[in-house]
Amino acid sequence: MSNSQNLTTASTIRSWQGYLRSDGRKGVRNLVLVIYTVECASFVAQAIAKDEPDVHVIGFPGCYDNAYAIRLMLSLARHPNVGAVLSVGLGCEYTQPHKIAEVVRESGRPAEGFFIQDIGGTTTSTEHGKQIVNRLRQEIESVPRVSMQLSDLTIGCECGGSDATSGLVGNPVVGRAFDRLVEQGGTAVFEEVVELIGLKEILANRAKDADVRKTIEATYDKAMSYCQQVQQWSTSPGNFAGGLTTIEEKSLGAFAKSGSRPIEGVIKVSEQPDHAGLWLLDSVPDPHFMQHGYTNANDSEGILDLIATGAQIVLFVTGRGSVIGCPVAPLIKITGNTQTYEKLREDMDFNAGRVLQDELTLDDAADELLQLISQVASGKPSKPEALGHREFFIPYKHQDTPPLTIGCRS
Template sequence: MLQAYLRPDGRKGIRNVVVVAYLVECAHHVARQIVTRADDLDTHLIGFPGCYPNDYALTVMQALCAHPNVGGVLLVSLGCESFNRKALLDSARAAGRPAELLVIQQAGGTRSTIQAGLEAVARLRAAADQAPRAAMGLDELVIGTICGGSDGTSGVTANPAVGRCFDRLVEAGAACIFEETGELIGCEKIMASRAVTPELGAEIEACVEKAARYYTIMGFGSFAAGNADGGLTTQEEKSMGAYSKSGASPISGLIKPGDRPPGGGLYLLDVVPDGEPRFGFPNISDNTEAVELIACGAHMILFTTGRGSVVGSAISPVIKVCANPETYRRLSEDMDVDAGRILEGRSGVDEVGAEIFDLVVATAGGRRTASEDLGHQEFILTYKHFEPIGPACLPVRAA
């Protein structure tokens, strides 16, 4: 059994992070200075830059501030932005997280707010360190996966190896989430055939069709120049590679950012905004998608890359699985798993999948990933819009 941090709301975390969250870009510098001067690898910066209110941003921030890996929350507001700071503060406290609020316009400006913030972080860290430890089973884990910087090796090495790992985790009762619906165009009928109900299958097809419409109208998709340079030739080819991360388990549900899986199983996260495409609503950022997975409760992220993405994330550790053996040799310090050895005949997909599974367990037990050791704590939150999911999306919960 793993040892986890037991939160007052009953959830269990594998890290004990204090988050400092800015609520408008005008407060970003002050919040960043607080985190930098705190000089603590487990104090992380998150935030929303916009001044205009956005329900999606509030939902995601509420989910993050109540995430099981979070042990304390400091909100940094300028004072005149439209973000609902009271709702965020109240929700964090309702989840049992020690939480404080600083308003720069009331605290006396930059220097005084930074000093007050450092004092607040010290209090929050002391409170977080009092969190009791409790046993945690694999069936209590939530694991997300994304791919970034994909090339022609991704779909034959790292991605299917993650799929094998997912199958083992699902069998053990964990909740596993795959996403990037814009990178699953062409795979919708295959995924629908794996849905636990026909109604869920229809929802999956509809969400991928929405992604195709969205990208057609916006005039761009998830197929980047770097993907082509790496040997991928079509969106469908890239989609099949991305799809292989899902493994072979039945798909138990379809969720949207901020929704939590109701239990163990495999879930698809729809990350393409609902409604008409709008300026400022693109969906091609790996770190935005990592944040959305974490907002769904992911304790950690399995990130596959062929070209060599080096990012991590705030709040939840990122395990980097490198698909290309040449990339691994160049960037080995940023990678956790060399899946490229499959291509060179030095290992098989099942063996690498087992290695990833063991690393998931070790990371849940406290082992630091490469991105954590290097200090990667990337975070992006932008404007989006989502409608609530319908009952057909979570037949497990409906049952």
């Protein structure tokens, strides 16, 4: 038996203790999530969570509500890594913190909400919020612990700050790990359809059946139309400096993170896969008449979209390096560029560039990555977690997905 086969066996039998939610899903963290419902409440929300490693913050800046944003926040509030929620608003906005808390309670999690205008000023509201968070933290200490393994995981993957090594080894290592994850009964989700431009036939050929193929083709056509309308292709000066020359070249590298397994279907933001396997996430805005400009896609948005599918851990491949993290789910940062890893060692979790240096095979690197995923799932902080990085971005966006479970208007 080869060394890589031994590593595969080790990662397959590895298990750890997770957190069992009332809907049957299992989390790898037990967080209190603070949600602000308008930018005017963001300072207080951040102050409530300050210096609290197990309290994370997300929020929507807009005063007018947006179905996409509300759906996203509700998905995150009921994420398997979240044990309890505090929703904080100012008092003038359309999105209502009490209604968010109501839906979260229906999921079996403790949740509360308040308006700052009802409580007092910054200091008073911050102290009020901290008292609530402490109470919620005590309530979720009794969440049942349960055994977890790779088959219990949903893993998302984003790539950004790409260079030539991203397509050569960074994304292929993730793709190989995704294949192993799916083999073990787990779920893998990849996105960035606008970074698959030029690959319509290649992408469609991975569909598990004819119906999925039609959905993939329609998803691709929408992304192509979107890029044409906004006159923006997903390439940047950093990509060119890193050795990429065309969107097609970048797309081939980005697609490598999907591995080789059939694509089970296409989901949209806040939808969860209904069975295990490999899934494509469509986060491209749907056509609509009223626009607040177009979505300013960035890595933090894409990562949050992946988390909203229920991903307990997200992988982020970056050839040129990055210093971001995310709330709710641990982020594991991977680079295929050894020079980047050495320069940003304090931020990068995994050096796939060793494959290019003949220190590892792709199989060995994939197995090492699965071991790291297991360690992070069992409680080891990823480097972004340890540094306190919790960047996020929730824009106005139009995307038709299943109906909201609540209306958040007063």
